[in-house]
Amino acid sequence: MKLTAVTLDCADPLALADFYHRATGLPLHERSTDAFAGLSRGPAGSGLFLGFQRVEGYRPPSWPGQEVPQQLHLDFDVDDFDEAEARLVALGATVPAVQPRPDRWRVLLDPAGHPFCLTVPGA
Structure with missing residues (x-):
């Protein structure tokens, strides 16, 4: 078994795809639409696909609650x-007040409210 995709719910797939494109450099998939967008590394089916799907009435996570x-x-x-934190904030991420282990990882929220972590290998 091989993991091929991770998809995040959101209100605006193209906007969230643009944030992660600018954050990671992964290119926007050529068949992205306002209902479903994605980023992929390499030709279709050859690498991990990061998808973003429109959900009506989307409510962002309430991290850490x-x-x-x-x-x-x-x-x-x-x-x-x-x-990295400064660059991502400039792209639209936010930094929540609660940081459980800021010496080991930093928690940020993407523009749709999904928490994600920055880690420094070996930290």
Whole structure:
């Protein structure tokens, strides 16, 4: 078994795909629409696909609370916490006040409210 895709619910798939495109450099999939957009590494079927699907009435997760559970989160390795955090905030991410282990990972929220973590390998 091989994991081939992860898809996030959101209100605006193209906007969220653009945020992650600018954050990761992964190219926008050529068949992306306002109902479903995606980013992929390499030709179709050859690498991990990150998808974004429109959900009517979407409610963002309430991290760290669980009124609306986070459901999942993504982790990204970075070389420098402060530099990566500043770049992602400039792209539209936000930094929640609660940071459980800021020496080991940093929690950010994407523009649709999904929490994701930055980690420095070996930290």
